[in-house]
Amino acid sequence: MKARRTPWWYYLVALVLGTVGGMLLAKYDEVTGLALLGVPWFVSALLLLIGVSVLVMAVQVHQYATTDPRKRAGMKPLDPQKAVSTLVLAKALGLVGAGLTGWYGGQILLSMAHMEAAYYEQAVIECGIACAVCVVDMVIGIVGEWLCQLPPMDGPESAKAKEAQRQRNIAPAAAKTRH
Incomplete structure (x- = not known):
């Protein structure tokens, strides 16, 4: 199997897509009055736990490789x-972390104008913590994707x-000439 690094x-x-989605959600929340903003605290904790788990597995793969x-x-x-599953998880975690960073960041951007309301203040705090956790993820x-790289194989053409x-x-030829 040949795997490539995820392009930057x-x-x-x-x-960007996450940011647009988060901003659209915040605008929809503002227009309709539905309470959709924010994120429960356990989601941030769960995202962090998933990130730590993937990091531990990636370090194990790296140590073995x-x-x-x-x-x-x-x-x-x-x-x-x-090892392959760990690589796939690391790739997915990086992309999901980027998307969710944008999602929560977009909500923060449009909610900052209404910070005087307790609902928006709470949503900004929740999204800020979730955004930080998603950046970490x-x-x-x-890093996990990098850790799952295999060292170069020395084939017969290297x-x-x-x-x-x-x-x-050279060694057998030199040994024959000494006798």
């Missing part, structure tokens, strides 16, 4: 499916492999 502009697009195979003898083998997703083969070919 995907995060930007998710952030960067450990010298000769030193892995004492380590528990890593399930390849877990986005960063964890980006410079390192060719040099090793050359050294192996």
Whole structure:
């Protein structure tokens, strides 16, 4: 399986789309009078818990992938499916973190004008905390994706492999000339 890093502009697009969506929700809330703004506190806690879980899994994948195979003898083998799932989770967390940052940020932008009302003040506080948690999740997703990278494989065509083969070919020839 070949996986590529998520391009930086995907995060930007998710952030912009989230911001537009959040602003539209805030405007709809203002026009209709429905209480749709804000986010329950447990959602922010849950988002943070998910981010920490993905980070822990990404660190485990990174530790296994960067450990010298000769030193892995004492380590528990890593399930390849877990490594791939961790990569997918990290990618998703980064993009969702960007989108939700925009979503809550858009709500904040349009609600700031009405801060004198208790409802809007509470919504801005809730969205501010959720926005901060989502930025953390986005960063964890980006870092987690980096942590899930495999080190480059030295195939037979690499410079390192060719040099090793050359050294192996020189050593027997040198041994024969000494006898």
